[in-house]
Amino acid sequence: MYRSLRLFAGTSNPTLAASISQQLGVELGKIKISRFQSGEVYVHYEESIRNCDVFLLQSFSHPINEMFVELLVMIDAAKRASARTINIIVPYYGYARQERKSAPREPISAKMVADVLTTAGANRVITIDLHAPAIQGFFNIPVDHLTALDLITDYLKAKNIEKPVIVSPDAGRAKTAEKLASRLGSPFAMMVKQRPAHNEAVITHVIGDVADRTPIIIEDLIDTGSTIVQVVEGLKERGAQDAIVCATHGLFSGEALTRLDHAHIEEIVITDSIALPEHHCKMRLKVLSIAPMLAQASHIIIEGGSIATLFKDAGV
Numbered sequence: 001m002y003r004s005l006r007l008f009a010g011t012s013n014p015t016l017a018a019s020i021s022q023q024l025g026v027e028l029g030k031i032k033i034s035r036f037q038s039g040e041v042y043v044h045y046e047e048s049i050r051n052c053d054v055f056l057l058q059s060f061s062h063p064i065n066e067m068f069v070e071l072l073v074m075i076d077a078a079k080r081a082s083a084r085t086i087n088i089i090v091p092y093y094g095y096a097r098q099e100r101k102s103a104p105r106e107p108i109s110a111k112m113v114a115d116v117l118t119t120a121g122a123n124r125v126i127t128i129d130l131h132a133p134a135i136q137g138f139f140n141i142p143v144d145h146l147t148a149l150d151l152i153t154d155y156l157k158a159k160n161i162e163k164p165v166i167v168s169p170d171a172g173r174a175k176t177a178e179k180l181a182s183r184l185g186s187p188f189a190m191m192v193k194q195r196p197a198h199n200e201a202v203i204t205h206v207i208g209d210v211a212d213r214t215p216i217i218i219e220d221l222i223d224t225g226s227t228i229v230q231v232v233e234g235l236k237e238r239g240a241q242d243a244i245v246c247a248t249h250g251l252f253s254g255e256a257l258t259r260l261d262h263a264h265i266e267e268i269v270i271t272d273s274i275a276l277p278e279h280h281c282k283m284r285l286k287v288l289s290i291a292p293m294l295a296q297a298s299h300i301i302i303e304g305g306s307i308a309t310l311f312k313d314a315g316v
Contacts, residue, residue: 002026004084005302006049010058010074012067013275016091016291017057023295029054033070041066041073045081054083055298060094061274062253068094068113072120079121087124087301088117089294091273092221092249096131099138114138126297128273128290129220129248132172144297144307148248148271149176151288153183153312155269156216161244165189165213169231177218179313189215191231211239214266221249222270225256232264242266249273250285 008029009017021028030046056078058071071088078086098109110132117125118141126144130136136143156164168177168190181188189208215235222228222245232243242264250270252260257277260268261284269286276287296310 002053002299002302004051004053005055005298006047006052006083007055007057007298008045008074010056010067010070012059012061012070013057013091013272015275016059016272016289016294019272019289019291020057020089020295020298023291024298031074033074041070043070043073043077045077048081049078050082051084053085053087053302054078055087055089057089057091057294059090059092059274061092061251064094072116075117075120075122085123086121087126087298088122089126089298091128091271091290091294092251093127093130093135096135099132099135110135111138124301126294126301128271128293131220144301146290146293146297146307147311148273148288148290148293149180150312151271151290151293152218152246152248152269153180155286155288156180156184156244156246161214161216163213163241164216165208165210165240167191167208167210167215167217167231167235167243169217169219169227173218173220176220180216180218183312184216186216187213191234206234206238210235212241214241215243217243217245219245219247221251222247222256222260222268223251224253225259228265229259229262232262236264244269246270250276252277 006029007021008031011033018028032044032046034042056074058067060067075086095109095113124142128146129148136145164186166177166181166186166188168174174190178188189210192205217231228245244267246269248271267284271288271290273290300307
């Protein structure tokens, strides 16, 4: 169907890459990725990509530094193989929580990652629900910033939840939470929290009425799960029902899955932007596929058109 399009998968999420290739109607490209005994990454494209529009899929999942370097080597190999364009699909963009300096002598790692990807040879970035949308401005190449909000909205509408209230865990997610509340015709609440350390949060206030309602917590990512548990317990103390937790990216670092097996969490809704561990609890975890959206975005990039047509909100 697409004579010049070639899609290749890194090792972070081959299942998602296979789903995208199926949606596009193209075969997943043949690539060899291995490690030398020293740990160095080796990449070899086992088919010609000269003058092709190459799409490389790699999420910055655990181990993030391995996945990042692997993508850099894939980009370099594609550039040296005379690919016409190198489009990187990074469903989860790591280091995005380091997008500004909050203390002296700190790095802005999200900018550093953008610079390195561009210098390596990427021509375009396709990503989903950045932790901070302003990260798009860190690149001097086109960035297609997609969102899973439509997927999550449609799923929640189908559940017909009684007396829902959309909850933003902090001010940073308030805009997304307000948008979801508007689509569901639900009230909105926001948590006020302090962060004494990384991956730690203390709830100090709840703005809005949550008593006797089903809270729908909307986040961009779930990492250790500590913040989510703090939010759920804070809502419960204020009379809320068991919560539904929604996030685009499920990192589930450390003991997160055990921590999130919480008596007051009814369900966790995420996407397949990051490959899930085999031992995850399938009973309380709903995984929505972003493959159709990424396939359509790739089609638009090759054939022309507007990425905004993928979303119900034309302002996305």
